[in-house]
Amino acid sequence: MVxxxxxxxxxxGAIYMMVAVSFTLFFGCLNFLNFxxxxxxxxxxxxxxxxxxxxxxxVVAVLGALAVAAVASLIVERLTWRIQRGGPPxxxxxxxxxxxxxxxxxxxxxxxxxARSIPSPFGDANIxxxxxxxxxxxxxxxxxAIGLVFGLQFLLARSKLGRGIRSVAESPETATILGVxxxxxxxxxxxxxxxxxxxxxxxxxxxxxxVSPFMGDQVALKGLAAMVLGGMGSVWGAVIGGLVIxxxxxxxxxxxxxxxxxxxxxxxxxxxxxxxxxxLFGDAGLGQQKx
Amino acid sequence: xxxxxxxxxxxxxxxxxxxxxxxxxxxxxxxNLGTAGFMAVGAYAGAVLSGDYEWPVGAAIAAGAVAxxxxxxxxxxxxxxxxxxxxxxxxxxxxxxxxxxxxxxDAVGGASGYPVIAHIELLPIAIAALCVFLVAAWLxxxxxxxxxxxxxxxxxxxxxxxxxxxxxxLAAFTIGGVMAGLAGALYAHHFSYIEAQYFTVLMSVxxxxxxVLGGVQTVWGPLVGAAFFTLxxxxxxxxxxxxxVLFAAGVIAIMALRPQGIVTRAALMRLRRAA
Numbered sequence: 177m178v179x180x181x182x183x184x185x186x187x188x189g190a191i192y193m194m195v196a197v198s199f200t201l202f203f204g205c206l207n208f209l210n211f212x213x214x215x216x217x218x219x220x221x222x223x224x225x226x227x228x229x230x231x232x233x234x235v236v237a238v239l240g241a242l243a244v245a246a247v248a249s250l251i252v253e254r255l256t257w258r259i260q261r262g263g264p265p266x267x268x269x270x271x272x273x274x275x276x277x278x279x280x281x282x283x284x285x286x287x288x289x290x291a292r293s294i295p296s297p298f299g300d301a302n303i304x305x306x307x308x309x310x311x312x313x314x315x316x317x318x319x320x321a322i323g324l325v326f327g328l329q330f331l332l333a334r335s336k337l338g339r340g341i342r343s344v345a346e347s348p349e350t351a352t353i354l355g356v357x358x359x360x361x362x363x364x365x366x367x368x369x370x371x372x373x374x375x376x377x378x379x380x381x382x383x384x385x386x387v388s389p390f391m392g393d394q395v396a397l398k399g400l401a402a403m404v405l406g407g408m409g410s411v412w413g414a415v416i417g418g419l420v421i422x423x424x425x426x427x428x429x430x431x432x433x434x435x436x437x438x439x440x441x442x443x444x445x446x447x448x449x450x451x452x453x454x455x456l457f458g459d460a461g462l463g464q465q466k467x
Numbered sequence: 468x469x470x471x472x473x474x475x476x477x478x479x480x481x482x483x484x485x486x487x488x489x490x491x492x493x494x495x496x497x498x499n500l501g502t503a504g505f506m507a508v509g510a511y512a513g514a515v516l517s518g519d520y521e522w523p524v525g526a527a528i529a530a531g532a533v534a535x536x537x538x539x540x541x542x543x544x545x546x547x548x549x550x551x552x553x554x555x556x557x558x559x560x561x562x563x564x565x566x567x568x569x570x571x572x573d574a575v576g577g578a579s580g581y582p583v584i585a586h587i588e589l590l591p592i593a594i595a596a597l598c599v600f601l602v603a604a605w606l607x608x609x610x611x612x613x614x615x616x617x618x619x620x621x622x623x624x625x626x627x628x629x630x631x632x633x634x635x636x637l638a639a640f641t642i643g644g645v646m647a648g649l650a651g652a653l654y655a656h657h658f659s660y661i662e663a664q665y666f667t668v669l670m671s672v673x674x675x676x677x678x679v680l681g682g683v684q685t686v687w688g689p690l691v692g693a694a695f696f697t698l699x700x701x702x703x704x705x706x707x708x709x710x711x712v713l714f715a716a717g718v719i720a721i722m723a724l725r726p727q728g729i730v731t732r733a734a735l736m737r738l739r740r741a742a
Contacts, residue, residue: 203552207552209552211672255723260722260723264496265552266679267679267722269498270675270680270718270722271718271722271723273672274676275715277715281708281711281715284711285712397559397563397668400556400559404556435578438563438566439567439568439571441563442563442564442567443560443564445557446546446564449553450548453548
């Protein structure tokens with residue numbers, strides 16, 4: 177029983193982890209709390225359903241949904257960070273909220289507000305190990321998510337883009353002086369982080385088989401909590417934070433009830449912010465940008 | 468006045484009060500993403516006092532505002548050590564914790580909500596909104612308001628001039644909490660029914676959005692922002708589902724063209740010179 181919940185918690189945590197990584201990329205590099213993340217998550221998950229509904233094969237539907245989310249993220253970059261950088265961090269935050277409302281309601285206009293169930297391309301395939309039941313899609317998501325984070329870490333550490341991103345995170349002005357084309361690096365960062373949360377949306381829809389225009393809101397709040405718990409701006413912190421929040425949620429459901437989850441999760445978030453605002457793995461320099 | 472317009476004016480008045488509650492901390496550069504949580508405390512405290520304890524409505528509403536203010540004082544003393552976006556996240560967590568507790572508290576109806584027997588009409592709500600505006604205008608023009616503005620500009624420098632920065636911030640946060648509680652208690656006694664699900668983080672976020680859109684520099688900003696947020700979706704009502712799309716596009720456009728908000732200090736100066 178405990179083993180089963182451990183597994184369920186890790187699988188849910190994989191989704192939060194992806195969202196938290198996305199938040200932490202925006203926050204760590206650009207000091208930008210990007211509230212369009214829940215909308216990009218929703219676009220990934222919901223459009224997968226919509227495209228399958230139109231009769232597209234699964235792979236095409238997923239790729240199409242990711243492409244739309246990627247374009248959406250680039251639009252957000254143009255109208256928020258690019259024109260509002262250097263000012264108070266509140267300004268792009270507000271604009272990104274505008275995009276959250278915009279994207280959610282665009283989807284609502286086209287497809288209505290009902291939650292839709294999405295058939296699984298995997299059927300109801302399960303693997304049994306002793307007492308523990310592993311859902312194949314959830315397991316695949318966990319593996320893919322961890323693989324992607326390793327890939328991201330490698331990209332940030334080794335590639336030219338990664339060096340560019342890290343230099344922008346240190347200081348956009350110094351990066352410009354040193355010949356980094358900030359206006360090329362930042363859109364790529366938006367693309368990368370946007371794809372991360374859109375992919376999390378796809379995973380969520382495949383694992384839990386339910387989509388709605390507002391599916392991103394609750395998940396993204398948990399992702400934010402995961403980011404803070406791990407330490408803002410730290411990719412590995414986001415990974416651990418996501419998995420921990422997933423585990424806490426599953427164990428809180430079984431020990432108390434589903435209604436108590438938000439009290440436990442956000443109570444913990446509040447406690448972390450009061451006692452150790454830098455999170456578990458954050459830097460001592462409060463609010464310092466780092467990756 | 469038709470019932471439709473009276474209904475909109477009630478919502479406008481409540482939104483104006485909520486906007487000023489978010490504006491006070493924002494004027495000092497602090498983002499409170501938990502306004503709806505404080506509103507919920509005011510709403511439930513007021514409703515329980517006027518219902519279960521049969522207090523007079525006015526006293527119950529005032530007590531709701533005080534209860535929310537006390538919570539703000541408590542939370543503020545703990546989380547105001549954190550800054551900037553950390554504070555925003557802490558208040559967001561407060562919102563969700565308050566909502567989660569109310570949702571599971573059977574004495575106040577839990578998930579099925581709490582019916583409010585006492586009822587108030589538009590007039591007292593409008594008067595309350597006017598009073599909140601006057602208080603905000605007075606605070607804004609006072610030494611306190613200047614200090615808030617100075618802190619928003621440069622916290623370290625303001626501290627060097629001998630201002631006890633964290634105490635001023637706590638005061639702004641607490642007064643904001645009182646106003647939010649007032650808005651919530653008024654809401655409860657007009658709509659006769661409250662449920663915890665209503666007071667979401669998205670609502671808090673929308674309130675902050677309205678203030679920033681209106682402009683945080685002057686006392687007129689929150690008023691303009693709240694009016695924009697209440698009336699614009701109504702104007703687009705004919706466009707049914709599209710209205711929030713149009714509304715969001717409006718928000719994005721305004722923030723792109725006027726990142727300081729609709730009403731800025733410079734704009735007011737220009738108006739005054741022209742007049």
